[in-house]
Amino acid sequence: MTRTSVTSSFVAWLCDPRAAVFTACRSMLPALRISALRGMLSLPLLLLGLFLAGCGGGSSDRPAGPPRVAVIISTLNNPWFVVLGDAAKEHATRLGYDAVVFDSQNDPATEAAHFDNVIASRFAAVLFNPTDADGSIANVRRAKQAGIPVFCMDREINATDAAVSQILSDNYSGAVAVGQYFIKRVGESGTYAELLGLVGDNNTWNRSKGFHSVVDRYPDLKMVAQQSADFDRAKALEVMEAILQANPNIDAVFCGNDAMAMGAYQALLAAGKDSQVKVFGFDGADDVVKLIAEGRIAATAMQFPKLMARTAAEMADRYLNGDHDLPQKIPVAVELVHQGNADQFGDYGRRDAD
Amino acid sequence: MWGRRRWITGTTVAAGTMVLLYFLPLFHVVPLEQARQRAAVAVYDPVEFVDWFWTEQLIPGAAEAIDAAELVATVQQDRQLARETHGRRVGLGGAYYFFVAGSGRIVSVDRYSVGLALCDDQQQIQVLLETGPIFGNAVRDGTGLLDVNDFANSQDFNALSAEINRRIEQQVLPDLRTGAAIGVTVRFVGCAEILDEGTDLSPLRIVPFLVEMP
Numbered sequence: 001m002t003r004t005s006v007t008s009s010f011v012a013w014l015c016d017p018r019a020a021v022f023t024a025c026r027s028m029l030p031a032l033r034i035s036a037l038r039g040m041l042s043l044p045l046l047l048l049g050l051f052l053a054g055c056g057g058g059s060s061d062r063p064a065g066p067p068r069v070a071v072i073i074s075t076l077n078n079p080w081f082v083v084l085g086d087a088a089k090e091h092a093t094r095l096g097y098d099a100v101v102f103d104s105q106n107d108p109a110t111e112a113a114h115f116d117n118v119i120a121s122r123f124a125a126v127l128f129n130p131t132d133a134d135g136s137i138a139n140v141r142r143a144k145q146a147g148i149p150v151f152c153m154d155r156e157i158n159a160t161d162a163a164v165s166q167i168l169s170d171n172y173s174g175a176v177a178v179g180q181y182f183i184k185r186v187g188e189s190g191t192y193a194e195l196l197g198l199v200g201d202n203n204t205w206n207r208s209k210g211f212h213s214v215v216d217r218y219p220d221l222k223m224v225a226q227q228s229a230d231f232d233r234a235k236a237l238e239v240m241e242a243i244l245q246a247n248p249n250i251d252a253v254f255c256g257n258d259a260m261a262m263g264a265y266q267a268l269l270a271a272g273k274d275s276q277v278k279v280f281g282f283d284g285a286d287d288v289v290k291l292i293a294e295g296r297i298a299a300t301a302m303q304f305p306k307l308m309a310r311t312a313a314e315m316a317d318r319y320l321n322g323d324h325d326l327p328q329k330i331p332v333a334v335e336l337v338h339q340g341n342a343d344q345f346g347d348y349g350r351r352d353a354d
Numbered sequence: 355m356w357g358r359r360r361w362i363t364g365t366t367v368a369a370g371t372m373v374l375l376y377f378l379p380l381f382h383v384v385p386l387e388q389a390r391q392r393a394a395v396a397v398y399d400p401v402e403f404v405d406w407f408w409t410e411q412l413i414p415g416a417a418e419a420i421d422a423a424e425l426v427a428t429v430q431q432d433r434q435l436a437r438e439t440h441g442r443r444v445g446l447g448g449a450y451y452f453f454v455a456g457s458g459r460i461v462s463v464d465r466y467s468v469g470l471a472l473c474d475d476q477q478q479i480q481v482l483l484e485t486g487p488i489f490g491n492a493v494r495d496g497t498g499l500l501d502v503n504d505f506a507n508s509q510d511f512n513a514l515s516a517e518i519n520r521r522i523e524q525q526v527l528p529d530l531r532t533g534a535a536i537g538v539t540v541r542f543v544g545c546a547e548i549l550d551e552g553t554d555l556s557p558l559r560i561v562p563f564l565v566e567m568p
Contacts, residue, residue, distance in 0.1 A: 133507065158507045167446075172512040176489050177549070206509070213516065217487050307446060328503045333447025341550065350448065 067124035069097040069316060072114050074131045074155065076103040078231060078259060080283050080305060081129065083348050084154060087309035088127045095317045097124065106198070108135045115139040119146040125316040126150045127309070133158045133202050149319050151312040154305065155203065160328050165315050167308045167330045171203045171282075174301035174334025175210025178280055181299050181336055182215060182254065185278055189220035190251035193243045195264060197231040197256035204231075207256050207282055224250060229260045236263025244271050252278040258285035258300055265297060284337060284348060293342035302335045306348050398510055400517040408521065411499050416543040416564055418497075422456025423472045426480050429555050441548070444495045444502070449549050451496035454560060456481070457541040463534045469557065470540060479557045483542055483565070485534070486527045488519040492561040496545025522563055533567045541566040 069092040073085040085101045092099035102118075104111035111131050118126055119142060126143055128150050130136035140150045140162040152166040186192065194211075197204035215221050225243045229236035236255065240263060243250070253268075255261040261281030268274040274296065281288050284302030291297040315326055337345050344351055420440045428436040441450040458470030462479055466486070469479035494500055494515040505511045530540070544562035548554045 156507055160503070160506065168508060170508060170512075172508065173491055173515075180489055206512075210512075214489050304447070311446060329445075329508075331445035331447075331502055331508070333445065333449045335448060335549065341552075 066096055066098045067320070068121070069099045069313075070114070070118040070123045070126045071099055071101045072104060072111065072118070072126055073101060073129045074104050074111075075106045076101075077105070078257075080257070080259075080285060080303070080348075084129060084305040084309050087306040088153065088313055091310045091313035092127065092316070095313055097317075099127075104131050106131055108132050111136060112139055115143055119143055119148060123148060124320055127153060127312045127316060128163070129153045130155050130157050137162055149316065151316050151319075153308045153312045154303070156329070163328075164319055164324075165312075165326045165328060165330060167311045167315070167332060169303045169308065169332050170334055171206035171303075172210040172213075174303070174336075175207040175282065176214055177334070177336040178254070178282065178299060178301050179211045179214030181338060182211070182252065182280055183218060183221075185298050186221070186252045188218045191222045191224045191247065191249065192252040192254065193225040193227075193240075193247065193250055194223060195236055195239060195253065195255040195260045196226065196228040197260070199228050201231075204228075204256055211254055229255075229263065231257045231259055233259040233263040233266075236260035237267045238263075240264040240267035241271070244268070244273065248273075250277055252280065252298070254280045256282055258283040258288040261288055261297060261300065265291065284345065286346060286348065289337055289342055289345050292337055292339055295339050299336060299338045302337050302345055302349070304332055304334075304349050308332055398506070400510070400513040403514065404517045404521060407500070407518075412493075412497065412563060415497055415499050416455060419453045419455035419543050422454045422458070422481055422542075422558070422560075425452060425454055426472060426558060429558070433551060433555060437548075442496065442498055444491075449547065451492065451548065452546045452558070453496050453498065454546060454558070455541075455543040457539060460534060460536055460538045460540060463536065467559070468530060468534045468540070470542075482557045482559045483530065483540065483544070483562050484527075484559060485531050486523045488522050488527075488561055490519075490547055490561075491515045492545040492547040493518050493522065493563055496547065496561075518563075519561075522561065526563055526565055529567065530562070530565045538567060 071085050071088045071092065073081050073088075076082050076085060085103075089099040089101050100123075102114040104114060108131050115126075126148060128136075128140070130140075130152060133156060137157050137159045140152075140157060140159070143150050144162055149164045150162070152163045152168070154167070154169045156166050156168045157163060182192075192215075194208065196208060215223075224247045227239050227243065229239045236259070240253065243253075244267065253264050255264055258281040261279050262285075265274065265279050268277050268279065278298040280298050281300040282303075284300055284304070288297055288300050289302075292299060311330065311332075319326060335345075335350075425436060425440055428439065437450060440452055442453065443450045456472060458472040458481060459474070460468055461471045461477060462469030467482040467484050470481045470483060471477060472480045494511075500511075500514065502508070502511050505514070542560065542562040543564040544560040546554070546558050546560045
């Protein structure tokens with residue numbers, strides 16, 4: 001069991017001891033069935049759980065206090081998702097809910113454990129950023145069967161009958177816009193590199209495919225390197241250094257997120273090539289928007305995490321107050337940020353937004 | 355004795371049948387919506403869908419487009435009014451679309467577009483018809499005929515855009531590029547995607563899906 005899932009189990013136990021023990025026991029039962037040895041080891045834990053349940057002494061009714069909303073985020077190891085999670089928590093709290101943030105650490109098993117806790121602890125709703133478009137469907141269905149509405153944020157699940165609503169960022173279209181601007185700035189011929197995010201993540205490929213749907217139409221524009229840097233700034237710095245050694249004369253680099261764009265820019269700065277190589281990112285992180293305004297990074301795509309989080313919290317509130325006529329999908333446009341309009345963006349959104 | 359044997363045999367056969375059916379069930383019960391989705395995923399083909407959409411919805415739907423000259427006049431007077439009256443937003447965000455039709459005289463021809471003046475006494479470019487390559491979601495989202503909620507996921511919806519754009523490039527734009535010459539009159543129906551009001555409104559940049567030239 002990871003540290004986070006232990007922590008979240010403890011949080012769930014604090015919220016509702018009997019429910020949390022029920023979850024723990026439930027997770028032990030398959031082990032009991034599979035192996036007698038495991039069963040023998042699990043038995044003392046089961047008894048301890050039952051003892052703790054007795055000590056909890058809670059009633060089977062909904063816990064007192066404001067209704068609770070779970071904010072389950074795919075990873076909090078990336079500043080963009082931290083903003084998404086914090087904004088969801090802030091808006092849910094503002095609407096009168098007690099919000100708890102869970103970190104799935106990009107691990108579907110951890111995510112499933114969070115859903116176990118959320119269902120057992122009888123949270124009122126889940127604001128959910130999935131780890132996997134297919135793998136997360138079962139978790140959403142389990143919550144739905146338990147009467148807990150789920151609202152997806154940013155990433156979608158490949159089902160339209162599980163979540164109440166999905167507020168989605170259109171990564172593919174955003175990357176198409178970045179690709180078009182790339183052609184405008186770099187031209188129709190030249191060489192470039194691409195830094196990919198996590199290769200198992202849908203958005204890595206939505207962005208890469210969107211970008212290539214444009215640039216691949218120009219045969220004189222050659223991609224000389226394509227490597228993953230796992231959406232990580234430090235790794236992007238290392239990868240970019242290696243790419244520059246093999247390809248010192250490239251014209252541009254497209255990065256699948258802004259953390260990697262910052263890492264790539266650092267490597268270019270150290271190599272004295274920051275004015276030669278144009279850097280393109282994706283996300284709309286504050287530090288990148290500032291560098292775009294200064295003309296040091298070429299462009300990024302703003303994804304509006306705060307808008308998505310606020311919309312999800314508001315829709316959950318509407319649903320819990322009886323409005324069940326909500327759209328299944330709400331696309332959120334991704335907007336191109338370049339030097340000409342960078343002053344209109346900041347704080348993970350448009351400056352003129354509410 | 356015989357009765358007991360028969361009972362044991364019968365029980366064994368019944369148990370064996372039950373075990374067999376457990377591992378090889380004759381049918382699965384799934385929720386109706388889930389079954390519909392599986393069927394949709396199994397049959398979804400963007401090329402086939404666009405074939406149907408193009409002939410059954412897009413071309414007949416051209417009658418719903420706003421007159422280009424009227425739209426350009428409204429934009430010049432009041433951008434906000436034009437956006438609120440004729441614009442179409444998809445979901446949340448700043449981008450919006452116009453669904454327009456009209457005719458104009460070609461006043462410029464360049465590598466990626468043809469410039470039109472919509473009035474006889476006008477020499478300035480009021481509308482640009484894109485001549486490719488076509489990117490983005492102008493036609494998919496601009497007409498209001500397609501809804502993201504009718505598709506299993508955004509990748510399917512994006513595949514639709516790519517296919518519509520491909521079809522426009524292959525079936526509509528070659529004639530426009532070939533026949534484009536200063537002074538020629540063009541009738542068009544298409545959509546404009548407004549991402550940045552500072553640059554996309556004047557001239558209005560239109561992706562045409564129907565073009566007629568004399």
